[in-house]
Amino acid sequence: MDYYNDKIGVGYNELTSIVKRNTLDSLLKRGRVHRLNRGGGLNNQALIDYSTVPAVYRDAFEKQFGNPQEILAQRKKEEAVPIDSNANVFYSEYRYEKAGERVSLSESLQKEYTLNASVIKLLETTFQKRKAMRKALGGTTKHVFETIAAECEDLRDLCGHTLPVNPVRLREKMNAFRNEGFIALLSGKVGNSNTLKISKEVGDYIIALKRSRVPVYTDAQLFEVFNLEVLFGAGSRYRALEA
Known part of the structure; x- marks a missing residue:
């Protein structure tokens, strides 16, 4: 069809x-x-x-x-909007504390956050390409973000993402995502102050472990393997996590 x-x-x-x-x-x-x-x-x-x-x-x-x-x-x-597979893994495996228990995001929130992350990555790629093109042509990059904000709204109509409408807030969200990764899109309503906070680098490292085909790790094993890496292996530059 x-x-x-x-x-x-x-x-x-x-x-x-x-x-x-x-x-x-x-x-x-x-x-x-x-x-x-x-x-x-x-x-x-x-x-x-x-x-x-x-x-x-x-x-x-x-x-x-x-x-x-x-x-x-x-x-x-x-x-x-190509769906980012790493975003899908991250939000499906994300856990936060609620009423004393560690729970996963609802399926609807997983889809929402995965879509938002995919849109941001698409916008970021377009943003960097347009800035580079303007610089190469000797033009100003001052108003490039205005075109990104407009494109964000076009994508909202097309796919229904929930990124900020206000260009200033959108820029802040994109900057946060650039620095923190997938964790930056999570709402403060998801969990509380005890929710596990991790950097973009650590998030990427855990995603790599989760995507391992051999062996396949459970959530508990992810924390255990990561913390062993912190103590003895490639992850020694990170701090240990508490499951």
Whole structure:
């Protein structure tokens, strides 16, 4: 499925898993269902205008494949903002103290923070590229951030991130992220003053341990391995953590 001239198109072969081929061909021939393109060539199948597919077949299609509008909207978001896998690991493994217990972030918060981190990294990359280009051309970089703030709002409309709207607050958040990493995006409402605080460097180190395929560490083992590294190995420049 894909967009074609601003219309939602589903593949001929996708539809024939729901509608008998003879029935679909008959609907096309009689003009009851409309073809968006002719298809042809490698990996280029014909697209059918989904809005013209009879409701009974649309219902069956969505039960099997999902809602095309939602699927394509999600795909558009993912293409606009590549999700950072390290952010996903960090926020899924993050723990904070709540009512005397160490708990994980809710799934919705994990997704929110991961998306925000991914957007910030995209904005930061764009920011640095634009500054470098302005300098190379002998121009001023004074107003570059204004373009980043505008782009941030475009991305908000597209993917629904929750980064600050105010350009000053956005700049502060980006500066904090640059210095502290993923921890900088966490709200003060998540946990309390006893919540574990770690630097960006330590966070990156722990993520590397978590992503290890052999061996695979549990959360408790992560702390243990990290603290052993602090005492005896490559992590000796860090302070030990309390689980």
